[in-house]
């Protein structure tokens with residue numbers, strides 16, 4: 292048995308006899324990319340594409356500097372620092388094949404809470420050409436029901452008054468863009484990679500709202516100089532488990548404290564508008580298109596909404612993972628009926644895309660038995676996700692008099708989930724949501740007022756005032772409470 296080796300630059304030549312490792316000289320990379328929000332998804336997606344580009348096409352200008360803005364990023368900071376930015380990406384195929392590979396594209400990591408000024412300097416450096424973001428749906432600081440910038444956030448208030456002590460992404464972007472402007476440097480591109488429709492437009496609108504409140508002249512410069520391409524990103528990336536860490540150690544004698552696992556599928560569609568150059572990502576399969584909106588909409592309303600449909604119903608029913616849901620005929624058929632009857636009618640025609648084949652492929656991807664994507668990951672932060680993934684579709688169907696009952700059932704199930712906090716076997720659900728308290732408060736009043744949950748305006752807007760919706764929802768929520776579950780309702784809807 293070989294010695295277990297910690298994944299570090301020094302050990303890389305020995306580790307490369309065990310699994311594929313970067314073949315390029317990492318010391319020679321420039322940091323053209325700064326990425327804010329280095330979660331599993333970034334490491335499975337953009338950092339993977341970048342690694343491929345550097346390795347196969349000499350994209351040496353595009354090393355990545357990761358940035359963490361939250362205290363919780365301390366862990367990834369420490370791990371990446373210890374491992375010289377290296378980590379293992381473990382691709383899990385549906386046939387059981389597991390393909391681990393060491394990624395080398397992240398070459399530095401900075402934690403904003405440790406040193407905000409060095410993060411600003413990195414962003415303001417001439418070397419930085421693109422600042423990409425995965426700050427989650429909730430990180431954009433908009434009010435979900437109106438879409439307006441939320442100036443009430445205390446961190447935003449603080450950084451408006453103290454531009455040199457930023458806390459949120461907006462404070463850091465404006466502080467560094469100001470430095471660039473004053474130094475006569477070109478602006479960087481802000482490339483949003485979050486699951487929000489029109490993510491680039493959203494980043495632009497929010498940043499400009501903030502900048503206008505802070506410094507009107509700067510806001511004007513940003514408006515003229517910074518490009519914000521919209522992009523659609525896709526790769527299912529479950530939460531890393533101890534079993535993944537043990538697998539590397541037991542099978543390859545590699546000690547990696549935080550590997551990332553993902554499915555083989557990967558997609559990135561980006562609008563080709565950049566302020567200051569870009570990597571030739573098309574060489575590694577990224578699609579550059581003039582208008583990404585139809586792709587985003589398709590993915591958010593089918594894949595992400597489909598995940599939420601399975602996740603919320605599955606959680607109540609006691610299924611731990613998305614593939615367990617898909618194995619159940621009722622869940623599988625329900626998902627497809629939701630996609631066909633409620634999501635598809637709201638989508639635009641996309642040349643070259645066969646929607647039926649896309650939906651088939653989603654079912655296959657969800658069924659991958661090795662991914663074991665937990666329903667708790669899918670349900671986490673539903674208060675930020677559902678307005679984008681599901682409620683927009685629902686509102687469009689209400690306007691066009693289309694089908695609404697599948698989405699209504701998911702919302703009713705979410706109320707039950709937020710109220711009870713256990714599955715149908717009485718086992719506790721792992722609920723992760725910044726609005727957990729408010730959701731619970733609203734949900735527990737359902738017995739007295741069946742509409743109490745959907746009166747949470749910041750999430751549902753005026754949905755409770757829509758008579759057609761209120762009627763369908765009331766019937767569904769009362770049935771769920773009476774029966775203590777959703778399965779009969781799901782079956783009835785399919786008949």
Ligand code: CS2
Nearest residue numbers: 524525526527528595598669
């Ligand atoms: C998921 C996404 O967060 C969620 O609920 O739907 O993380 C999904 O797995 C990715 O967007 C796939 O590209």
